[in-house]
Amino acid sequence: GENVEQHPSTLSVQEGDSAVIKCTYSDSASNYFPWYKQELGKRPQLIIDIRSNVGEKKDQRIAVTLNKTAKHFSLHITETQPEDSAVYFCAASRGGCNSYGKLTFGQGTILTVHP
């Protein structure tokens, strides 16, 4: 089955700096890669996703890049703010109706943004 590795497990930055979180996946058939943000004690929420026919996607201060050849994808947060502090999860899902949208999640990255 799919295996998703996420690094680093913790990341500490100063407000205004950029943060990068990287994930690698094992199943070359995977073609959907979302990122979820989970604030302390809250539910995970989707912040951005990318599909395999796109190499990069941006949404304001957040961007995701995908390298299908190397089987890795990354989350980039620019101009970080204290409210970006949370746990971030990457995930991957293989295509086709038989996968039923099942996601395999990475282990999570605890991002702390210091004022």
Add this chain to the structure above:
Amino acid sequence: NAGVTQTPKFRILKIGQSMTLQCTQDMNHNYMYWYRQDPGMGLKLIYYSVGAGITDKGEVPNGYNVSRSTTEDFPLRLELAAPSQTSVYFCASSYRLYGELFFGEGSRLTVL
């Protein structure tokens, strides 16, 4: 819309007891999932459903069971609770394959 509602939020069980975690969504989503979240381990898929009457196992189904008699409800049953089932459980739903997962608030279960 209330979204995805889970009950209870907290529960303590003794080893060998059984219980049901309830999950209801009011968004008419066909796809529903149960995940468990252990510290430092991300979210692991327990069971999923693609519509009423259709369920299947995920990565970690042992010790659990589910049913899906209606589009709205997707309860998770724990039989013979074990300490290894101590975790936070999240129910989620989606309106399409590879669409956003809408999570419930989570249920924190402790087995002693």
